Amino acid sequence: MDTNLINYKQVLKNRPYGIPDDNTWELVKTKIEDLKDGEMLIQQDYISLDPAMRGWMNDVRSYIPPVQIGEVMRAGSLGRVIRVSGKTPFKVGDYVSGWGGVQSYIITKGENFYKINPDRSSLTSYLGALGMPGMTAYFGILEVGEIKEGETVLVSGAAGAVGSIVGQIAKIKGCNVVGIAGGKSKSKYVVESLGFDSCIDYKEANLVNELKKYCPKGIDVYFDNVGGEILDTALVFLRKKARVVICGAISQYNSTGNIIGPKNYLSLLVNRASMRGMIVLDYAAEYGVAMKQISEWIQEGRIVHKEDVYEGIENFRDVFLRLFTGDKIGKLILKISK
Ligand SMILES: NC(=O)c1ccc[n+]([C@@H]2O[C@H](COP(=O)([O-])OP(=O)(O)OC[C@H]3O[C@@H](n4cnc5c(N)ncnc54)[C@H](OP(=O)(O)O)[C@@H]3O)[C@@H](O)[C@H]2O)c1
Structure with missing residues (x-):
């Protein structure tokens, strides 16, 4: 077991009033726990930055429960399985996308994650046009x-x-x-x-x-x-x-x-x-149909997609705010793996 792996995570510290500020999130370091049977360790490469994340911080009734104070900030993500224990839905080396949150690693049994094919389209497109x-x-x-x-x-x-x-x-x-x-x-x-x-x-x-x-x-x-x-x-x-x-x-x-x-x-x-x-x-059961069609349109050159990728989990807030200033083009993504 590699004991040197450290998880960096952006944790919700205070609910924002207006635009999120320096006190909204805290960057916390923790050690990676040992895996239990059926669990996988995913190293997260990319985090999807979405306007909805702003709504998830408000303590109000919505279509999804709010992120609680002290929890890792909820976000879509994409990464690689780097370790497994026992029987797991994905194997080491698989690329997967799901709700990994703003953190460098996640331990999961794979619920809400799905495997992606990096040969079919660019990795980042799975958080944008194919995500x-x-x-x-x-x-x-x-x-x-x-x-x-x-x-x-x-x-x-x-x-x-x-x-x-x-x-x-x-x-x-x-x-x-x-x-x-x-x-x-x-x-x-x-x-x-x-x-x-x-x-x-x-x-x-x-x-x-x-x-x-x-x-x-x-x-x-x-x-x-x-x-x-x-x-x-x-x-x-x-x-x-x-x-x-x-x-x-x-x-x-x-x-x-x-x-x-x-x-x-x-x-x-x-x-x-x-x-x-x-x-x-609400359309989750039909995502496969849409993914197939959009990816055909991309192959045929009928859909153009652009991802605007910034780096560093420590820069999460500054990059996230680009959604609201408009200082980006296409899909906003944070690369967090080195
Ligand atoms: N209902 C759903 O299931 C669902 C799912 C995904 C996304 N959404 C919603 O879809 C919308 C777009 O999401 P996205 O991920 O595609 O974001 P996005 O369009 O990639 O990024 C946000 C853009 O909003 C514009 N903007 C920011 N403040 C504005 C303002 N005050 N007035 C007008 N435009 C403003 C900016 O573009 P400009 O530079 O052009 O101003 C900015 O680039 C969001 O409202 C999001 O919450 C809904």
């Missing part, structure tokens, strides 16, 4: 958005992990796709690299004027990643029988006041439109 964000995009736009050829689809957070895949799937399905992203270079990336028909820079442009220009007949499907005022404005442009997919509301996650909700909801009434929330975990 939870890709699954969210696939089921959100196809099953909740129910897009049809020729429809106009508006996607906020268009340069991000979920939005970038949503828009590309909508293009594959023959829709007119308009993105919303922050900044000139992101908007350029959304059109030139991801193939959206147009993209609105919400930080600079007048959203109402741009929506009039790019969605002259209105919006059939709005895939909402940001909530707040952008959602409110999009509602004004709904067409008859439009669908609004409530995937997330990142503009509100660090709010210390009242959540900005949709003032313009009567647009749903007059347009016989619907607005529906979705949680990707």
Whole structure:
């Protein structure tokens, strides 16, 4: 047994009020315990940084229990099995992805982990287009958005992990796709690299004027990643029988006041439109179908994916906050193995 292995973990120390600060997490060092029968030791290479992590720190009723004070911060992860004891679902050398949390090693019996094939796609893609964000995009736009050829689809957070895949799937399905992203270079990336028909820079442009220009007949499907005022404005442009997919509301996650909700909801009434929330975990039984399809689209060059990878478990907070400043492109990932 190698007694030199040390687990570095980011533990929730205080629930944040607004933006997480220096006191929110603590980097703790512990020794790796001996494995019990049926357990595996996984060395974690990559941690998925997701906006939802901010919500998991609030002590409120949600679709998943909050992370408790003193617990390792919950996060998706990807790593390698480096040691096993007895009969285990994976063997030494297997790459696996699951809910490993923000820590360098995890001991598990393999519940909530699945094996990935590193020869099929890049490792980091399993946290992005072939991981939870890709699954969210696939089921959100196809099953909740129910897009049809020729429809106009508006996607906020268009340069991000979920939005970038949503828009590309909508293009594959023959829709007119308009993105919303922050900044000139992101908007350029959304059109030139991801193939959206147009993209609105919400930080600079007048959203109402741009929506009039790019969605002259209105919006059939709005895939909402940001909530707040952008959602409110999009509602004004709904067409008859439009669908609004409530995937997330990142503009509100660090709010210390009242959540900005949709003032313009009567647009749903007059347009016989619907607005529906979705949680990707509800589709877990069907992830295999989505993974196969997205990976075929990647092989065919019809879906482009980008991961923005930063290093060091000690830098977790600074890198995590890039989700909220927008200082990243594509899927945000923290590499924690040396
Ligand atoms: N329902 C589900 O099951 C599910 C699953 C996964 C994700 N989600 C949700 O989907 C959304 C996107 O997640 P993701 O992982 O793909 O994140 P992401 O888009 O890769 O990263 C977040 C992006 O949000 C934008 N943003 C930050 N603050 C904003 C603000 N105040 N107003 C407008 N945009 C802002 C930034 O882009 P800009 O630079 O363009 O502003 C930032 O890059 C999140 O709301 C997340 O919670 C939901």
